[in-house]
Amino acid sequence: MELTSLVSGMTEFAANLYPLKTEEELVALLSGMHHFPPGVPERARRVHERLPAGSALCSSDVGVLIDRLDTEGGLGGLYKHLAHTKEGPLHLVPSITHCAVCALNGEQVPLVVKSSLGNAFPRPTVYLDGRGGVRESVLYCKWCPRCNAKHNMSYAEGGTILQRGEQLAYPGAMQRDNRFVQLSRDTIIETEVLVRLTSQMVHSHTGYETFATEYTELANLPPALADALQMNLAHAWLAWKVGFGVLRCGGTMRE
Numbered sequence: 001m002e003l004t005s006l007v008s009g010m011t012e013f014a015a016n017l018y019p020l021k022t023e024e025e026l027v028a029l030l031s032g033m034h035h036f037p038p039g040v041p042e043r044a045r046r047v048h049e050r051l052p053a054g055s056a057l058c059s060s061d062v063g064v065l066i067d068r069l070d071t072e073g074g075l076g077g078l079y080k081h082l083a084h085t086k087e088g089p090l091h092l093v094p095s096i097t098h099c100a101v102c103a104l105n106g107e108q109v110p111l112v113v114k115s116s117l118g119n120a121f122p123r124p125t126v127y128l129d130g131r132g133g134v135r136e137s138v139l140y141c142k143w144c145p146r147c148n149a150k151h152n153m154s155y156a157e158g159g160t161i162l163q164r165g166e167q168l169a170y171p172g173a174m175q176r177d178n179r180f181v182q183l184s185r186d187t188i189i190e191t192e193v194l195v196r197l198t199s200q201m202v203h204s205h206t207g208y209e210t211f212a213t214e215y216t217e218l219a220n221l222p223p224a225l226a227d228a229l230q231m232n233l234a235h236a237w238l239a240w241k242v243g244f245g246v247l248r249c250g251g252t253m254r255e
């Protein structure tokens with residue numbers, strides 16, 4: 001790219017960001033603006049306190065930057081957009097990087113995403129917490145080049161080592177710090193849904209049916225969806241709670 005065209009294209013943008021000097025400052029500024037929304041007293045001072053140590057900006061610099069950036073369509077509106085957008089399906093990639101099946105023999109085999117699957121990528125239904133509701137997704141499964149096991153969000157299956165119908169859960173896949181849990185091909189559940197269900201079971205004597213009914217109402221979904229959710233929750237919750245190791249189809253735990 002020609003330097004001159006870069007300079008002319010960036011001049012206005014750069015002027016808006018002056019006197020920011022580093023990416024770290026920009027990230028801290030935007031996350032601070034999100035954390036302290038318009039109307040919070042002493043907003044500029046609070047955001048300023050989140051800037052990286054050594055930043056040369058003063059609190060009034062931050063105030064000017066906030067005024068400049070806090071627009072609907074601009075950088076300041078980014079978080080609002082991310083929090084509320086529901087356009088198209090969710091695009092999900094399992095975070096696991098090495099084959100869980102081959103790892104049983106101590107081997108570290110890097111996984112790959114097959115780009116040639118095109119539209120054949122699985123499209124599980126995702127149950128989000130809160131008002132997120134039910135979303136379609138595209139799951140970019142990973143594959144092991146050695147044993148050919150397919151790796152979903154929480155478990156591996158198929159290939160030449162696992163038996164037919166077996167699902168091998170990843171170590172730690174059921175922990176709360178994983179945003180999603182997947183225990184069947186067609187369904188992914190945001191972990192906080194299961195956490196909430198557990199809490200309500202213990203403290204409010206809630207069951208699958210009542211929880212599913214409440215979920216569909218809060219998410220403004222057709223009441224008929226509660227039946228499907230109830231069945232998915234009953235399957236997922238138990239496996240999630242006991243932290244399954246290897247499940248056979250039908251849910252029998254292998255010793």
Ligand SMILES: [Zn+2]
Pocket residue numbers: 099100101102103109144145146147148149
């Ligand atoms: Zn493998």
